[in-house]
Amino acid sequence: MENEFDLTRHRDAYGSAHCSIARALEVVGTRSAMLVLREAFYGTRRFDDFARRVGVTEQVASTRLKALVDERMLTREPYQEPGQRTRFEYRLTDKGRDLYPVLVSLLQWGDAHNPGPDGPPIRLQHRDCGAPVTVEVRCAAGHELRARDVEVLPGPGVRAARKRRATTS
């Protein structure tokens, strides 16, 4: 049987609940959450700008921003302009910043497979050297990989769950 991965034989023992992809999607698994984070990477800080640039109602923007603050993806910090009441701005935390490869890989996939009629809307380049930017799946020895090159093995989480089952049965 042809498989990209070798996990199938462990698959039912493994279970979605343990999956780090599923856990990640609990936090960022809505389109509007991902677009709010996109805006944060683009430098957006202020509530009104988030709502307008994501293209959602203030209610939706408020819900998403609050959830992302609760998840420690964004911080919410007060600022005040002369003669105005205190407002808040939102900034990426390290946890939020670590989502950057997800957004760049979505961008890359969208550019390749679902671009607008005029082609990719934006391009990313390395600020220092000007070379174009991509996401790559690589191993620690430096090989660039496709899905079929990657083997999926049980990690500590699956091994611990198995040990518990073996002990209690």
Next chain:
Amino acid sequence: MENEFDLTRHRDAYGSAHCSIARALEVVGTRSAMLVLREAFYGTRRFDDFARRVGVTEQVASTRLKALVDERMLTREPYQEPGQRTRFEYRLTDKGRDLYPVLVSLLQWGDAHNPGPDGPPIRLQHRDCGAPVTVEVRCAAGHELRARDVEVLPGPGVRAARKRRATTS
């Protein structure tokens, strides 16, 4: 003003509708669509296995699989076992396979920031050399990058939209 990116000055002219991230999320912007694709990468082919392993109802599995076939992420091909009626199996297309960096980067983020109590459930290794696998944002000159190292510039899509606006106004 501190910005990760330089796009803010073009930001309102640019608009979400043109965004390749938003376009990608039109196709894979639900949690269950992403988890169905995860299963396809893990080697799942059959309807019943998708429903059980993603942990959704048959109705939801059916809707997601159909949408992913309509989007040419998966193909649906007949197979028949002796004495059984014809059934269908689902396989990733090249377009589907190109989503691999998105899933690996979600996995990596989940492992880092939202792992289970026992640690990462699975680990990925290069089939040939055994080294661990990660996703990296890199430029074509080989530099590994963080968000702050990346400049966002208007691409062909934004330039064409600007030209049209300039012509019609």
